[in-house]
Amino acid sequence: MKKVSASIRIALRALKVNRLRSALTMLGIIIGVGAVIAMIGVGTGATKRIQEQIESMGSNLIIVLPGSITSNGVRLGSGGVATLTQDDAKAIATECPSVALAAPTVRGGVQVVNGSNNWATTVQGVTPDYMTIRDYTMLSGEFFTSQDVDAAAKTAVLGETVAENLFGDGDPTGQTVIIKNVPFTVAGVLTPKGQSPTGQDQDDVILMPISTATQKVLGANKANAKAVGTLMVQAITPQAIDPAIQEMGALLRERHGILPGQDDDFTIRNLTEVFATQETSAKVMSILLGAIASVSLVVGGIGIMNIMLVSVTERTREIGLRQAVGGKTRDILLQFLVEAVTLALAGGVIGIIVGVTASIVISRVAQWSTDVSLLSIVMAFVFSAVVGVFFGYYPARKAAFLDPIEALRYE
């Protein structure tokens, strides 16, 4: 053990003697480790942001869209015909065992007014279950109840963007807003969710009882007073999403009287699956960035090997002398290996600092969310040690097995 510590001391002394060269050699590793940490940070940040957006949509989410029926040979697109009803939602909620909740929704654009302020936004007519499905919480006030839905009460819940545009910093709860000449009492404000995975502002919305929306604001569907836009469905577990889709498909076909062989008059989409694709691509990007950055780490390692080889050649006489005064194979090997590993590790530590700093700068300046994990720091440190040993071994071995006579005579 004593000999090991002596070798370390000798190696550190040699590095100190060649300060500039040591610093330049480390630079390769510093850039490599810094790049790996910053790039993985950027990638992980992007992945995390997408995950947050997906979570903001609500969990285990399935959306049922109406439409696409063939009428006299003309196929209408998705949502072309209002084929879904509030009763469909109720039936799905009660009859499908894999479904936890189902909420019918209608939506439409409106101009909403508060005194001299007005704002164009989207009204969604929903039921209280919608709040649970979409994972909404209240910033202030309360969500409306099913009694409000039954009574078609003139009550509304505002998204934060709407609240801000109509009331500024004030709390709108309990105030009145005018929507399509109908006064509504503001029941509360939703906690902001930010952007959806598709980039929409999820806070630019007004929620109200579906009955109120169809009867007083948006107007009911002429053909079917109970028709709704889409159904938001929550499966009981992530694993229940696929069975829930099967069950709903069968139930809706039966309820809509669709014969075998005929096309569905509705479309079921697994939202989680759609957004999971984005998440996967973000992860792939993260791995790709890390891989590209790793290349520079390897280049840094080759730099270390290069300098160590030069160093061994240049210090041939020194090695000969060390052998003459009693340095054994292992002592010399250890000395040069320790030099290489020290260069790599010192470079690694500085690289970690550089990488973390770069991530912070990237997130501040470029407004990209970055996330430097402890794991990536530990991995960068271990990897730089491995680079040191791997690229330091060959030069060290070369030094250790020099012939002392030749080495002493070397000019």
Add this chain to the structure above:
Amino acid sequence: MAPVIQITDLVKDYHVGDMAIHVLKGISFAIDHGEFVSIMGPSGSGKSTLMNILGCLDKPTAGTYLLDGVSVGQLGRNELAEIRNKKIGFVFQQFNLLARTSAEENVELPLMYSDDVSVQERRTRAKKALHAVGLEGREEHQPNQLSGGQQQRVAIARSLVNGPRIILADEPTGALDSRTGLEIMAIFQQLNRDEGITMIVVTHDPDIAAYSNRCLHFKDGLLTSDERQAAPRDARQDLVALSPVEGVA
């Protein structure tokens, strides 16, 4: 008392391609403890090869070499390193000091490769060795801040720091002027007399060989003469004679 060095029928061949070059062609001699031996001979006489073998840097092709009663011909690389560390001190013509490294750290070098020497003891012994060669106060100086003679004295301090049985000096005065060379010889004589260290000096200069009490001459790989000098010259006295005013280093 058994001799420190006992060489019997020593042969060393080098192979260059298919040709075998016989550098040492069967040499036998013994050196007793406390002797001051000079080795002389023209270039190509095989004296450098002999020095390498005596210094355990090289192995003989045939014959035996007993150092302190141990046959070193069969030892491996690391065992030889151990012997060099413990029993042999080297002094080279070109000093071979580590650049940008203080005198004290240069002297400490053999102790770095020696087991069970604490940092404190290493420092103490290095200081003592530097003191013995008259370099107290120069511990922190680096080689480029020292004169040639001072550098060679650092090298001598390094050779004796681990308490060797023998010191091998290969043309130790070759890179120095005659006066400084004399100072080095004075130190060698003092170490030989006071510490009882066996000195072996390779030189081509008869004036240097005159300070030893035995002179081995080599030619064409053979020992041609082995002269003992009952009254070798005293380097210290010669220094005083050279410059009576300045005194001795």
